[in-house]
Each structure stands twice: as C-alpha cells, then as structure tokens.
Amino acid sequence: MNVAIIGASGYTGLELIKILINHPKFNISYIANSSGEMNVQDLHPCLKNVINIDVDLANALEVSKVADLAFLALPHKTSMAFAKELLELGVKVVDLSADYRLELETYEKHYCEHTDKEHINDAVYGLPEYFRDEIKNAKLIANPGCYPTASLLALLPFIDHIDTNAPIFIDAKSGVSGAGKNPSETTHYCQINDNVHAYNPFKHRHMPEIHEKVRILKGKDVSINFVPHLLPLTRGMLVSVFATLKDDIDVNEVLNNAYKDCEFIRIREKPVDVKSVAGTNFCDLFTAKNGKALFVSSAIDNLLRGASSQAVVNANILCGYEEYEGIPKIAYVP
Ligand SMILES: NC(=O)C1=CN([C@@H]2O[C@H](COP(=O)(O)OP(=O)(O)OC[C@H]3O[C@@H](n4cnc5c(N)ncnc54)[C@H](OP(=O)(O)O)[C@@H]3O)[C@@H](O)[C@H]2O)C=CC1
Numbered sequence: 001m002n003v004a005i006i007g008a009s010g011y012t013g014l015e016l017i018k019i020l021i022n023h024p025k026f027n028i029s030y031i032a033n034s035s036g037e038m039n040v041q042d043l044h045p046c047l048k049n050v051i052n053i054d055v056d057l058a059n060a061l062e063v064s065k066v067a068d069l070a071f072l073a074l075p076h077k078t079s080m081a082f083a084k085e086l087l088e089l090g091v092k093v094v095d096l097s098a099d100y101r102l103e104l105e106t107y108e109k110h111y112c113e114h115t116d117k118e119h120i121n122d123a124v125y126g127l128p129e130y131f132r133d134e135i136k137n138a139k140l141i142a143n144p145g146c147y148p149t150a151s152l153l154a155l156l157p158f159i160d161h162i163d164t165n166a167p168i169f170i171d172a173k174s175g176v177s178g179a180g181k182n183p184s185e186t187t188h189y190c191q192i193n194d195n196v197h198a199y200n201p202f203k204h205r206h207m208p209e210i211h212e213k214v215r216i217l218k219g220k221d222v223s224i225n226f227v228p229h230l231l232p233l234t235r236g237m238l239v240s241v242f243a244t245l246k247d248d249i250d251v252n253e254v255l256n257n258a259y260k261d262c263e264f265i266r267i268r269e270k271p272v273d274v275k276s277v278a279g280t281n282f283c284d285l286f287t288a289k290n291g292k293a294l295f296v297s298s299a300i301d302n303l304l305r306g307a308s309s310q311a312v313v314n315a316n317i318l319c320g321y322e323e324y325e326g327i328p329k330i331a332y333v334p
C-alpha cells in the first residue's frame with residue numbers, strides 16, 4: 001500500500017521514514033514538509049544512501065493521487081486542516097497530533113477552536129491495547145500523546161482496584177525530543193544539560209486526555225494529578241503512577257491478566273528503564289505495593305511507542321496486516 005508522510009522534516013516524521021523504509025507492506029510514495037523542493041537526503045543527511053525521494057510542499061490533492069493512507073506528523077491546528085481535505089478526498093489518515101484525540105468541548109478548552117468538527121466523531125483513539133476493534137474499521141486514527149500512552153497503559157488495569165476518593169498522582173519524565181525539532185528557552189542545552197525540572201504541574205494538556213480516556217473506557221470520573229518533567233535525554237519517557245488500593249490485591253496478577261496477549265507490553269520483575277525500550281514500540285511495565293499504596297511504572301520511547309511506531313501499528317491494524325509487521329523491537333542497548 002502506498003503511504004504519504006506529511007511533516008517529514010520533524011522528529012516523528014524522520015522516525016516514520018525509518019520504520020516505513022523497512023516495512024514489508026507499506027511503500028513511501030510521497031513525503032512533504034512546509035517548503036518542499038529538496039531531496040530527503042538533504043533534509044536528513046542520516047538517510048544518504050538509504051532512500052532517494054523528493055520532498056514536496058504538502059498538498060492534499062497530490063497525496064490523494066499517489067497514496068491511500070497518510071501519516072500526519074504535523075503540529076496541532078495545522079494537522080486538522082490537512083486531515084479534513086484528505087478525508088474528503090478518500091485518503092485514510094493516521095494523525096500524530098492532538099487534533100482528533102479529544103471530545104470537542106475538551107479540545108476547544110485546552111487547544112483552540114476546532115476547524116473540522118464533522119470528522120471528530122469518526123476518529124478512533126489509537127491505543128491498540130484498548131481500541132483494537134474500533135481501529136480495524138477506522139478511516140481516521142488519533143494517535144495518542146506520548147505521556148497519555150505511557151500513563152494510560154500503567155493506570156488502566158488498576159482503575160477498578162483503586163480508591164478513587166484518594167488522589168491519583170502521575171509523575172512523568174520525558175526526553176527533550178518530545179518537544180519537537182524547534183529549540184526554545186526551556187530546551188536550550190544549558191537549561192537541559194545536568195538539570196531536571198517540572199513544567200506545567202496540574203496544567204499540562206495531557207492531563208485532560210488521560211482523564212477523558214479513563215472515563216470513556218472505565219466509566220469513572222477520576223481526578224488525575226499529572227506533573228511532567230524534562231530530563232537531559234534525547235529520547236525516552238518514564239512514568240510513575242501513585243495511587244491507593246481499595247483491597248489487598250496481587251498487583252502483578254492484575255497487570256499480567258490485563259496484558260496477557262499483548263505483543264508490545266512487557267511486564268518486568270524489576271523497575272523499568274528507558275534504555276531498554278529506546279528504538280522500540282515496547283511499553284515496559286513494573287508494579288509494586290506497600291500495604292494499600294500502589295506504584296506502577298512504565299517506560300516507552302516517546303518518539304516511537306509515544307508517536308511514530310504506534311502510528312504504524314495503528315496503520316497495520318487498520319489495513320488488516322499483522323500488528324507487529326515492520327515494527328521495531330530491538331532496543332538501542334547499550
Ligand atoms: N516529539 C514527540 O515525542 C511527539 C510528538 N507528537 C506530535 O506529533 C506531531 C509532530 O511532532 P514532532 O515531529 O515532534 O514535530 P516537529 O516540530 O519536529 O516537526 C513538525 C513538522 O511539521 C511540519 N510542518 C509544520 N507546519 C507545516 C505546514 N503548514 N505544512 C506542512 N508541513 C508543516 C514541519 O515542516 P518544516 O520543517 O517545513 O517546518 C515539520 O516537518 C506534533 O503534533 C506533536 O505534538 C506526539 C507524540 C510524541
């Protein structure tokens with residue numbers, strides 16, 4: 001199947017190219033950014049002698065002539081303009097931005113006015129472990145945020161066992177590539193190197209995303225207290241969930257039962273780390289309890305399981321291919 005990548009000059013766009021080059025069923029027929037008129041090897045010198053394809057100025061009509069499915073690795077707001085046009089032209093869309101992840105009211109409260117309201121209800125939230133059946137029949141996938149991916153995979157199995165009158169805390173830490181390729185004051189080397197800090201405590205836009213998906217999947221309106229941090233790492237994400245259990249349960253049994261048939265979840269016996277998942281689509285999970293205090297830890301690669309490899313898994317499911325086809329499993333260790 002011919003596929004397009006729009007936003008190919010960004011960090012997640014590059015990861016999409018790297019995965020799709022080796023994919024047995026998908027063929028990259030179109031790649032684009034906001035300027036075009038160059039070769040992909042000029043855009044990403046690391047791809048010299050690997051792939052030779054022109055980069056176009058993004059144009060939905062041109063995409064529809066050469067591809068059946070498009071990956072949008074674009075900023076929020078820009079994405080919905082392209083998605084709307086592509087869907088009207090009959091092209092299936094896997095969107096890596098937040099534009100179709102949330103219910104309209106929640107989206108407009110935390111982002112901006114939505115300019116493609118007619119397609120919001122067609123979007124399926126692309127967390128395969130929880131929405132696999134819906135993804136199979138979708139034409140528009142809203143790929144989850146990186147923090148919500150790691151947080152939901154850790155939290156959801158325990159929701160029915162958690163005392164929801166007590167606060168749930170999520171302490172999340174991300175590598176700097178999570179902020180995309182454009183540098184800013186917070187991502188400047190001197191600010192990041194040898195340093196660690198929280199940002200947007202209890203105010204980050206991923207907090208409502210986690211809250212909404214827990215409500216939709218588990219029917220519970222729980223209070224999520226989410227605090228992200230930046231780490232001096234290029235890629236990687238570590239999430240720690242702290243909550244209070246209602247009963248004295250076997251926490252490992254809960255986790256193992258929740259994910260027993262899941263190819264890309266690994267339940268570990270020791271606390272998880274980001275290096276063991278770097279370069280892969282795995283989410284590694286670890287849990288422990290102290291009386292009624294619950295700790296669940298998850299590790300993902302923010303650029304892969306948090307974005308591009310999860311997007312390709314979603315495309316695999318949507319196209320009827322095996323979930324694991326072309327998906328990286330070997331971590332960058334050491
Ligand atoms: N980085 C991460 O870990 C994660 C990112 N995401 C989401 O994925 C999306 C992409 O993120 P990321 O790769 O980090 O972002 P980057 O900032 O690294 O890349 C953005 C890309 O969008 C392109 N672009 C911007 N405006 C336009 C336009 N008008 N027309 C065509 N192309 C345009 C840019 O092209 P140009 O070079 O020409 O400006 C660039 O290729 C975002 O929505 C982000 O929130 C989701 C989960 C994790």
Ligand SMILES: CC(=O)N[C@@H](CCC(=O)OP(=O)(O)O)C(=O)O
Pocket residue numbers: 096097098144145146147174175176177178179180228230
């Ligand atoms: C480290 C860092 O800055 N991370 C980004 C989130 C990563 C991401 O891109 O998520 P979305 O897809 O929802 O935009 C942030 O905190 O906004």
